[in-house]
Amino acid sequence: MDLAFSSEDLAFRDDVRGFLRDHLPAGLARRESQGFHLSRGEVAEWQRCLYARGWVAPNWPQQFGGTGWNAIRKYIFDVECGIANAPEISLIALSMVGPVLCRFGSPELQQRFLDPILRGDLWFCQGFSEPQSGSDLASLRTRAVRDGDDYIVSGQKTWTTAAHMADYMICLCRTDAEVKPQAGLSMLLLPMDAPGVTVRPIATIDHEHTVNEVFLDDVRVSAANLVGEPNSGWQQARFLLGNERTHNAYVGMLKRHLLRIARLIDAAPARGASAVACAQFRRAHALLEIDIDALEWSALRVVAGEQGAALDAAASALKIRGSEYLLRAADLEMEILGREAAARFAPDDVAPLPAGADPLAVGRSTQYLYWRASTIFGGANEIQRSIIWNTLFRA
Numbered sequence: 398m399d400l401a402f403s404s405e406d407l408a409f410r411d412d413v414r415g416f417l418r419d420h421l422p423a424g425l426a427r428r429e430s431q432g433f434h435l436s437r438g439e440v441a442e443w444q445r446c447l448y449a450r451g452w453v454a455p456n457w458p459q460q461f462g463g464t465g466w467n468a469i470r471k472y473i474f475d476v477e478c479g480i481a482n483a484p485e486i487s488l489i490a491l492s493m494v495g496p497v498l499c500r501f502g503s504p505e506l507q508q509r510f511l512d513p514i515l516r517g518d519l520w521f522c523q524g525f526s527e528p529q530s531g532s533d534l535a536s537l538r539t540r541a542v543r544d545g546d547d548y549i550v551s552g553q554k555t556w557t558t559a560a561h562m563a564d565y566m567i568c569l570c571r572t573d574a575e576v577k578p579q580a581g582l583s584m585l586l587l588p589m590d591a592p593g594v595t596v597r598p599i600a601t602i603d604h605e606h607t608v609n610e611v612f613l614d615d616v617r618v619s620a621a622n623l624v625g626e627p628n629s630g631w632q633q634a635r636f637l638l639g640n641e642r643t644h645n646a647y648v649g650m651l652k653r654h655l656l657r658i659a660r661l662i663d664a665a666p667a668r669g670a671s672a673v674a675c676a677q678f679r680r681a682h683a684l685l686e687i688d689i690d691a692l693e694w695s696a697l698r699v700v701a702g703e704q705g706a707a708l709d710a711a712a713s714a715l716k717i718r719g720s721e722y723l724l725r726a727a728d729l730e731m732e733i734l735g736r737e738a739a740a741r742f743a744p745d746d747v748a749p750l751p752a753g754a755d756p757l758a759v760g761r762s763t764q765y766l767y768w769r770a771s772t773i774f775g776g777a778n779e780i781q782r783s784i785i786w787n788t789l790f791r792a
Protein backbone atom coordinates (compact mmCIF):
# COMPACT_ATOMS: atom_id res chain seq x y z
CA MET A 398 0.00 0.00 0.00
CA ASP A 399 1.26 3.48 -0.88
CA LEU A 400 1.18 5.67 2.20
CA ALA A 401 2.82 8.69 0.59
CA PHE A 402 0.60 11.75 0.28
CA SER A 403 -0.82 12.47 -3.18
CA SER A 404 -0.08 15.80 -4.88
CA GLU A 405 -3.64 16.88 -3.97
CA ASP A 406 -3.03 16.01 -0.32
CA LEU A 407 0.26 17.93 -0.38
CA ALA A 408 -1.54 20.95 -1.85
CA PHE A 409 -4.12 20.62 0.93
CA ARG A 410 -1.29 20.54 3.50
CA ASP A 411 0.12 23.75 2.04
CA ASP A 412 -3.31 25.30 2.24
CA VAL A 413 -3.59 24.34 5.95
CA ARG A 414 -0.08 25.65 6.65
CA GLY A 415 -0.90 28.95 4.94
CA PHE A 416 -4.11 29.31 6.92
CA LEU A 417 -2.33 28.61 10.21
CA ARG A 418 0.45 31.06 9.34
CA ASP A 419 -2.02 33.81 8.47
CA HIS A 420 -4.73 33.29 11.10
CA LEU A 421 -3.39 31.62 14.24
CA PRO A 422 -2.85 34.48 16.75
CA ALA A 423 0.83 34.54 17.76
CA GLY A 424 0.14 35.10 21.47
CA LEU A 425 -2.20 32.13 21.58
CA ALA A 426 0.30 29.89 19.82
CA ARG A 427 3.06 30.94 22.22
CA ARG A 428 0.95 30.23 25.30
CA GLU A 429 -0.11 26.87 23.84
CA SER A 430 3.49 25.97 22.96
CA GLN A 431 4.52 26.60 26.54
CA GLY A 432 2.09 23.90 27.61
CA PHE A 433 -0.25 25.92 29.81
CA HIS A 434 -3.98 25.22 29.74
CA LEU A 435 -5.86 27.97 27.96
CA SER A 436 -8.95 29.78 29.16
CA ARG A 437 -12.29 29.35 27.45
CA GLY A 438 -12.01 32.87 26.02
CA GLU A 439 -8.61 32.13 24.47
CA VAL A 440 -9.81 28.91 22.87
CA ALA A 441 -13.00 30.61 21.63
CA GLU A 442 -10.87 33.14 19.75
CA TRP A 443 -9.30 30.35 17.70
CA GLN A 444 -12.58 28.48 17.30
CA ARG A 445 -14.14 31.57 15.70
CA CYS A 446 -11.33 31.62 13.08
CA LEU A 447 -11.85 27.96 12.27
CA TYR A 448 -15.61 28.35 12.18
CA ALA A 449 -15.34 31.21 9.70
CA ARG A 450 -13.15 28.99 7.48
CA GLY A 451 -15.56 25.99 7.82
CA TRP A 452 -12.84 23.87 9.45
CA VAL A 453 -14.16 23.59 12.96
CA ALA A 454 -15.48 20.00 12.96
CA PRO A 455 -13.49 17.67 10.72
CA ASN A 456 -14.96 14.62 12.48
CA TRP A 457 -18.62 15.48 11.93
CA PRO A 458 -20.70 14.32 8.99
CA GLN A 459 -20.80 17.04 6.37
CA GLN A 460 -24.56 17.54 6.59
CA PHE A 461 -24.12 18.68 10.21
CA GLY A 462 -21.24 21.08 9.52
CA GLY A 463 -18.30 18.71 9.02
CA THR A 464 -15.59 19.41 6.47
CA GLY A 465 -16.17 16.37 4.25
CA TRP A 466 -12.44 15.57 4.40
CA ASN A 467 -11.29 12.00 4.04
CA ALA A 468 -9.28 10.38 6.85
CA ILE A 469 -5.91 11.41 5.35
CA ARG A 470 -6.90 15.08 5.22
CA LYS A 471 -8.22 14.98 8.79
CA TYR A 472 -4.91 13.51 9.83
CA ILE A 473 -2.91 16.14 7.94
CA PHE A 474 -4.98 18.91 9.50
CA ASP A 475 -4.55 17.49 12.99
CA VAL A 476 -0.77 17.12 12.68
CA GLU A 477 -0.26 20.55 11.11
CA CYS A 478 -2.30 22.17 13.91
CA GLY A 479 -0.15 20.30 16.45
CA ILE A 480 3.12 21.45 14.90
CA ALA A 481 1.89 25.06 14.58
CA ASN A 482 0.89 25.17 18.29
CA ALA A 483 -2.80 25.65 17.53
CA PRO A 484 -4.86 24.97 20.65
CA GLU A 485 -7.34 22.10 20.75
CA ILE A 486 -10.75 23.69 20.52
CA SER A 487 -13.52 22.69 22.97
CA LEU A 488 -12.34 19.14 22.57
CA ILE A 489 -15.10 17.34 24.45
CA ALA A 490 -17.95 19.19 22.70
CA LEU A 491 -16.49 18.93 19.20
CA SER A 492 -14.68 15.59 19.26
CA MET A 493 -16.99 13.59 21.51
CA VAL A 494 -20.44 15.11 22.07
CA GLY A 495 -20.96 16.36 18.51
CA PRO A 496 -20.29 13.00 16.82
CA VAL A 497 -22.49 11.23 19.42
CA LEU A 498 -25.37 13.63 18.76
CA CYS A 499 -24.95 13.36 14.98
CA ARG A 500 -25.15 9.57 15.27
CA PHE A 501 -27.62 8.96 18.13
CA GLY A 502 -29.34 12.27 18.94
CA SER A 503 -32.94 13.07 18.04
CA PRO A 504 -33.50 15.76 15.37
CA GLU A 505 -34.62 18.03 18.21
CA LEU A 506 -31.36 17.56 20.17
CA GLN A 507 -29.35 18.03 16.99
CA GLN A 508 -31.23 21.25 16.28
CA ARG A 509 -30.68 22.59 19.79
CA PHE A 510 -27.06 21.68 20.32
CA LEU A 511 -25.05 21.18 17.15
CA ASP A 512 -24.82 24.70 15.81
CA PRO A 513 -24.02 26.31 19.21
CA ILE A 514 -21.27 23.69 19.67
CA LEU A 515 -19.80 24.52 16.27
CA ARG A 516 -19.79 28.22 17.07
CA GLY A 517 -18.15 27.61 20.44
CA ASP A 518 -21.16 28.98 22.33
CA LEU A 519 -21.67 25.72 24.25
CA TRP A 520 -18.95 23.90 26.15
CA PHE A 521 -19.24 20.39 27.52
CA CYS A 522 -17.48 18.24 30.06
CA GLN A 523 -17.46 14.46 30.09
CA GLY A 524 -19.09 12.97 33.19
CA PHE A 525 -18.17 9.30 32.99
CA SER A 526 -15.61 8.47 35.73
CA GLU A 527 -16.68 8.12 39.36
CA PRO A 528 -14.67 7.55 42.53
CA GLN A 529 -15.14 3.75 42.31
CA SER A 530 -15.64 3.49 38.55
CA GLY A 531 -12.83 4.44 36.20
CA SER A 532 -11.48 1.52 34.21
CA ASP A 533 -14.55 -0.49 35.18
CA LEU A 534 -16.87 2.18 33.84
CA ALA A 535 -19.95 -0.05 33.60
CA SER A 536 -20.05 -0.26 37.40
CA LEU A 537 -20.89 3.44 37.76
CA ARG A 538 -23.52 4.38 40.33
CA THR A 539 -24.83 7.84 39.51
CA ARG A 540 -28.58 7.28 39.19
CA ALA A 541 -31.14 8.97 36.99
CA VAL A 542 -34.73 8.26 38.01
CA ARG A 543 -37.62 9.26 35.77
CA ASP A 544 -40.03 11.74 37.36
CA GLY A 545 -42.72 12.95 34.95
CA ASP A 546 -41.02 14.83 32.12
CA ASP A 547 -37.68 14.89 33.95
CA TYR A 548 -34.94 12.69 35.31
CA ILE A 549 -33.64 13.25 38.83
CA VAL A 550 -29.87 12.66 38.84
CA SER A 551 -27.85 11.88 41.99
CA GLY A 552 -24.26 10.79 42.37
CA GLN A 553 -20.66 11.91 42.05
CA LYS A 554 -18.36 12.25 39.07
CA THR A 555 -14.62 12.73 39.34
CA TRP A 556 -11.61 13.75 37.26
CA THR A 557 -14.04 15.81 35.19
CA THR A 558 -11.88 17.93 32.88
CA ALA A 559 -13.11 21.51 32.37
CA ALA A 560 -16.29 21.04 34.46
CA HIS A 561 -15.65 24.54 35.85
CA MET A 562 -15.87 26.00 32.32
CA ALA A 563 -18.65 23.83 30.89
CA ASP A 564 -22.27 24.69 30.14
CA TYR A 565 -23.30 21.01 29.99
CA MET A 566 -22.05 17.63 31.08
CA ILE A 567 -22.50 14.58 28.90
CA CYS A 568 -23.43 12.43 31.84
CA LEU A 569 -23.43 8.65 31.84
CA CYS A 570 -25.83 7.44 34.50
CA ARG A 571 -27.70 4.38 35.65
CA THR A 572 -31.36 4.28 34.66
CA ASP A 573 -31.96 0.58 35.35
CA ALA A 574 -30.28 -1.22 38.25
CA GLU A 575 -32.05 -4.53 37.63
CA VAL A 576 -30.30 -5.55 34.40
CA LYS A 577 -26.63 -6.35 33.72
CA PRO A 578 -24.49 -3.23 34.32
CA GLN A 579 -23.90 -2.28 30.66
CA ALA A 580 -27.59 -2.62 29.77
CA GLY A 581 -28.85 -0.13 32.39
CA LEU A 582 -26.96 3.03 31.42
CA SER A 583 -28.22 6.17 29.69
CA MET A 584 -26.64 9.38 28.49
CA LEU A 585 -28.07 12.74 29.53
CA LEU A 586 -27.07 16.27 28.61
CA LEU A 587 -27.00 17.81 32.08
CA PRO A 588 -26.95 21.63 32.45
CA MET A 589 -24.09 22.60 34.76
CA ASP A 590 -26.01 25.58 36.13
CA ALA A 591 -28.92 23.42 37.35
CA PRO A 592 -29.65 23.48 41.10
CA GLY A 593 -27.85 20.60 42.85
CA VAL A 594 -24.65 20.70 40.74
CA THR A 595 -21.48 21.44 42.75
CA VAL A 596 -18.05 21.62 41.10
CA ARG A 597 -14.91 21.35 43.23
CA PRO A 598 -11.41 21.64 41.77
CA ILE A 599 -8.97 18.75 42.24
CA ALA A 600 -5.48 19.98 43.10
CA THR A 601 -3.03 18.39 40.67
CA ILE A 602 0.74 18.03 40.72
CA ASP A 603 1.17 20.54 37.85
CA HIS A 604 -0.56 23.32 39.85
CA GLU A 605 -3.01 23.95 36.98
CA HIS A 606 -6.79 23.75 37.35
CA THR A 607 -8.08 21.27 34.79
CA VAL A 608 -9.90 18.50 36.65
CA ASN A 609 -12.76 18.55 39.14
CA GLU A 610 -15.08 16.55 41.31
CA VAL A 611 -18.72 17.11 40.43
CA PHE A 612 -21.45 16.40 42.97
CA LEU A 613 -24.96 15.84 41.64
CA ASP A 614 -27.63 16.18 44.32
CA ASP A 615 -31.14 15.54 42.98
CA VAL A 616 -30.43 17.46 39.78
CA ARG A 617 -33.56 17.79 37.66
CA VAL A 618 -32.83 17.24 33.95
CA SER A 619 -35.48 17.34 31.24
CA ALA A 620 -36.09 13.93 29.64
CA ALA A 621 -35.79 15.79 26.33
CA ASN A 622 -32.04 15.86 27.07
CA LEU A 623 -31.74 12.08 26.89
CA VAL A 624 -29.52 10.97 24.00
CA GLY A 625 -31.20 8.13 22.06
CA GLU A 626 -33.29 5.51 23.82
CA PRO A 627 -33.26 4.93 27.60
CA ASN A 628 -30.63 2.32 28.57
CA SER A 629 -28.67 2.67 25.31
CA GLY A 630 -25.88 4.73 26.96
CA TRP A 631 -23.23 2.00 26.86
CA GLN A 632 -23.34 1.81 23.07
CA GLN A 633 -23.00 5.61 22.87
CA ALA A 634 -20.18 5.67 25.43
CA ARG A 635 -18.22 3.05 23.47
CA PHE A 636 -18.63 5.10 20.33
CA LEU A 637 -17.45 8.23 22.13
CA LEU A 638 -14.45 6.52 23.78
CA GLY A 639 -13.46 4.97 20.44
CA ASN A 640 -13.28 8.46 18.96
CA GLU A 641 -11.19 9.62 21.93
CA ARG A 642 -8.67 6.78 21.61
CA THR A 643 -8.20 7.10 17.84
CA HIS A 644 -7.51 10.80 18.39
CA ASN A 645 -4.78 10.01 20.91
CA ALA A 646 -1.75 9.08 18.81
CA TYR A 647 -0.47 12.60 19.66
CA VAL A 648 1.66 12.79 16.49
CA GLY A 649 1.29 16.56 16.03
CA MET A 650 2.03 17.16 19.69
CA LEU A 651 5.11 14.92 19.53
CA LYS A 652 6.46 16.74 16.49
CA ARG A 653 6.01 19.97 18.41
CA HIS A 654 8.16 18.49 21.21
CA LEU A 655 10.83 17.36 18.73
CA LEU A 656 11.19 20.88 17.35
CA ARG A 657 11.47 22.35 20.83
CA ILE A 658 13.98 19.72 21.98
CA ALA A 659 16.17 20.57 18.98
CA ARG A 660 16.11 24.23 20.01
CA LEU A 661 16.84 23.31 23.63
CA ILE A 662 19.85 21.27 22.52
CA ASP A 663 21.14 24.15 20.37
CA ALA A 664 20.94 26.41 23.41
CA ALA A 665 22.44 23.84 25.81
CA PRO A 666 26.16 24.81 25.42
CA ALA A 667 25.32 28.37 26.44
CA ARG A 668 23.67 26.90 29.54
CA GLY A 669 26.94 25.15 30.38
CA ALA A 670 26.23 21.66 29.00
CA SER A 671 29.41 19.79 28.03
CA ALA A 672 30.10 18.55 24.49
CA VAL A 673 29.58 14.96 25.71
CA ALA A 674 26.21 15.83 27.26
CA CYS A 675 25.13 17.61 24.07
CA ALA A 676 26.09 14.56 21.99
CA GLN A 677 23.98 12.38 24.27
CA PHE A 678 21.03 14.76 23.96
CA ARG A 679 21.32 14.67 20.16
CA ARG A 680 21.38 10.89 20.18
CA ALA A 681 18.29 10.72 22.41
CA HIS A 682 16.55 13.25 20.15
CA ALA A 683 17.39 11.21 17.04
CA LEU A 684 16.14 7.97 18.62
CA LEU A 685 12.91 9.67 19.66
CA GLU A 686 12.48 11.09 16.17
CA ILE A 687 12.86 7.62 14.65
CA ASP A 688 10.23 6.21 17.02
CA ILE A 689 7.86 9.08 16.29
CA ASP A 690 8.33 8.51 12.54
CA ALA A 691 7.41 4.86 13.05
CA LEU A 692 4.38 5.90 15.12
CA GLU A 693 3.31 8.25 12.35
CA TRP A 694 3.50 5.49 9.77
CA SER A 695 1.42 3.23 12.01
CA ALA A 696 -1.11 6.03 12.51
CA LEU A 697 -1.25 6.52 8.73
CA ARG A 698 -1.86 2.80 8.21
CA VAL A 699 -4.82 3.05 10.58
CA VAL A 700 -6.01 6.21 8.86
CA ALA A 701 -5.73 4.49 5.47
CA GLY A 702 -7.93 1.69 6.83
CA GLU A 703 -5.38 -1.08 6.51
CA GLN A 704 -6.23 -2.54 9.92
CA GLY A 705 -9.83 -3.43 9.08
CA ALA A 706 -11.41 -5.42 11.90
CA ALA A 707 -8.40 -4.88 14.17
CA LEU A 708 -8.96 -1.12 14.25
CA ASP A 709 -9.82 -1.21 17.97
CA ALA A 710 -6.51 -2.88 18.77
CA ALA A 711 -4.61 -0.48 16.52
CA ALA A 712 -6.20 2.59 18.15
CA SER A 713 -5.19 1.20 21.57
CA ALA A 714 -1.63 0.55 20.40
CA LEU A 715 -1.37 4.12 19.09
CA LYS A 716 -2.64 5.50 22.39
CA ILE A 717 -0.09 3.47 24.37
CA ARG A 718 2.86 4.42 22.17
CA GLY A 719 1.82 8.08 21.74
CA SER A 720 1.46 8.62 25.49
CA GLU A 721 4.74 6.81 26.24
CA TYR A 722 6.60 8.99 23.75
CA LEU A 723 5.08 12.12 25.30
CA LEU A 724 6.60 11.07 28.62
CA ARG A 725 9.93 10.36 26.92
CA ALA A 726 9.93 13.76 25.20
CA ALA A 727 9.06 15.54 28.45
CA ASP A 728 11.79 13.59 30.32
CA LEU A 729 14.37 14.59 27.73
CA GLU A 730 13.38 18.25 27.96
CA MET A 731 13.86 18.11 31.74
CA GLU A 732 17.25 16.47 31.33
CA ILE A 733 18.47 19.07 28.84
CA LEU A 734 17.28 21.95 31.02
CA GLY A 735 19.10 20.50 34.02
CA ARG A 736 18.77 22.64 37.11
CA GLU A 737 16.40 25.06 35.39
CA ALA A 738 13.90 22.23 34.91
CA ALA A 739 12.97 22.47 38.57
CA ALA A 740 11.65 26.02 38.23
CA ARG A 741 7.93 26.45 37.72
CA PHE A 742 7.59 29.58 35.61
CA ALA A 743 4.28 31.34 35.08
CA PRO A 744 3.30 32.11 31.48
CA ASP A 745 5.67 34.87 30.34
CA ASP A 746 2.77 37.21 29.54
CA VAL A 747 1.66 36.90 33.19
CA ALA A 748 4.97 37.26 35.02
CA PRO A 749 8.27 38.42 33.50
CA LEU A 750 11.04 35.83 33.41
CA PRO A 751 13.67 36.10 36.16
CA ALA A 752 16.99 37.48 34.91
CA GLY A 753 19.07 34.84 33.17
CA ALA A 754 16.21 32.33 32.80
CA ASP A 755 15.88 30.63 29.43
CA PRO A 756 12.59 31.48 27.68
CA LEU A 757 12.47 27.89 26.42
CA ALA A 758 12.14 26.69 30.01
CA VAL A 759 8.79 28.40 30.53
CA GLY A 760 6.04 25.86 31.07
CA ARG A 761 8.36 22.84 30.76
CA SER A 762 8.01 21.51 34.28
CA THR A 763 4.25 22.19 34.26
CA GLN A 764 3.79 20.20 31.09
CA TYR A 765 6.19 17.47 32.24
CA LEU A 766 4.00 16.95 35.30
CA TYR A 767 0.74 17.09 33.34
CA TRP A 768 1.89 14.51 30.78
CA ARG A 769 2.21 11.96 33.62
CA ALA A 770 -1.58 11.69 33.29
CA SER A 771 -1.52 10.84 29.56
CA THR A 772 -1.03 7.14 30.28
CA ILE A 773 -4.19 7.25 32.42
CA PHE A 774 -6.76 9.47 30.74
CA GLY A 775 -8.63 8.29 27.68
CA GLY A 776 -8.49 4.80 29.24
CA ALA A 777 -5.40 3.67 31.19
CA ASN A 778 -2.64 2.00 29.17
CA GLU A 779 -3.07 -1.29 31.05
CA ILE A 780 -6.68 -1.34 29.85
CA GLN A 781 -5.54 -0.59 26.29
CA ARG A 782 -3.25 -3.63 26.52
CA SER A 783 -6.25 -5.74 27.57
CA ILE A 784 -8.19 -4.43 24.57
CA ILE A 785 -5.32 -5.46 22.27
CA TRP A 786 -5.19 -8.91 23.82
CA ASN A 787 -8.97 -9.41 23.71
CA THR A 788 -9.25 -8.15 20.13
CA LEU A 789 -6.35 -9.96 18.56
CA PHE A 790 -5.58 -13.06 20.56
CA ARG A 791 -8.72 -14.22 22.31
CA ALA A 792 -10.88 -16.54 20.29
Ligand SMILES: Cc1cc2nc3c(=O)[nH]c(=O)nc-3n(C[C@H](O)[C@H](O)[C@H](O)COP(=O)(O)OP(=O)(O)OC[C@H]3O[C@@H](n4cnc5c(N)ncnc54)[C@H](O)[C@@H]3O)c2cc1C
Nearest residue numbers: 523524525526530531532556557558770773774775777779
Ligand atom coordinates in the same frame (compact mmCIF):
# COMPACT_ATOMS: atom_id res chain seq x y z
C1 LIG B 1 -5.91 14.38 33.92
C2 LIG B 1 -7.12 13.50 33.84
C3 LIG B 1 -8.25 13.94 33.18
C4 LIG B 1 -9.38 13.13 33.13
N1 LIG B 1 -10.53 13.63 32.54
C5 LIG B 1 -11.68 12.90 32.60
C6 LIG B 1 -12.91 13.45 32.13
O1 LIG B 1 -12.97 14.58 31.62
N2 LIG B 1 -14.03 12.71 32.24
C7 LIG B 1 -14.04 11.46 32.79
O2 LIG B 1 -15.09 10.83 32.84
N3 LIG B 1 -12.88 10.90 33.27
C8 LIG B 1 -11.72 11.61 33.20
N4 LIG B 1 -10.54 11.06 33.70
C9 LIG B 1 -10.59 9.78 34.36
C10 LIG B 1 -9.91 8.65 33.62
O3 LIG B 1 -10.68 8.21 32.53
C11 LIG B 1 -9.68 7.53 34.66
O4 LIG B 1 -8.74 8.03 35.59
C12 LIG B 1 -9.16 6.27 34.03
O5 LIG B 1 -10.16 5.66 33.25
C13 LIG B 1 -8.68 5.29 35.11
O6 LIG B 1 -9.65 5.09 36.09
P1 LIG B 1 -9.31 5.26 37.65
O7 LIG B 1 -8.61 6.56 37.85
O8 LIG B 1 -10.56 5.02 38.42
O9 LIG B 1 -8.26 4.12 37.97
P2 LIG B 1 -8.59 2.60 38.22
O10 LIG B 1 -9.57 2.11 37.23
O11 LIG B 1 -8.88 2.40 39.67
O12 LIG B 1 -7.19 1.94 37.89
C14 LIG B 1 -6.05 2.07 38.77
C15 LIG B 1 -4.89 1.34 38.10
O13 LIG B 1 -5.22 -0.06 37.98
C16 LIG B 1 -5.13 -0.46 36.61
N5 LIG B 1 -6.22 -1.38 36.28
C17 LIG B 1 -7.54 -1.20 36.55
N6 LIG B 1 -8.25 -2.26 36.06
C18 LIG B 1 -7.35 -3.08 35.47
C19 LIG B 1 -7.47 -4.32 34.77
N7 LIG B 1 -8.66 -4.89 34.58
N8 LIG B 1 -6.35 -4.90 34.29
C20 LIG B 1 -5.15 -4.30 34.45
N9 LIG B 1 -4.96 -3.13 35.12
C21 LIG B 1 -6.05 -2.52 35.61
C22 LIG B 1 -5.29 0.83 35.81
O14 LIG B 1 -4.71 0.73 34.54
C23 LIG B 1 -4.58 1.84 36.69
O15 LIG B 1 -3.20 1.78 36.47
C24 LIG B 1 -9.38 11.84 33.73
C25 LIG B 1 -8.22 11.38 34.36
C26 LIG B 1 -7.11 12.19 34.44
C27 LIG B 1 -5.90 11.68 35.17
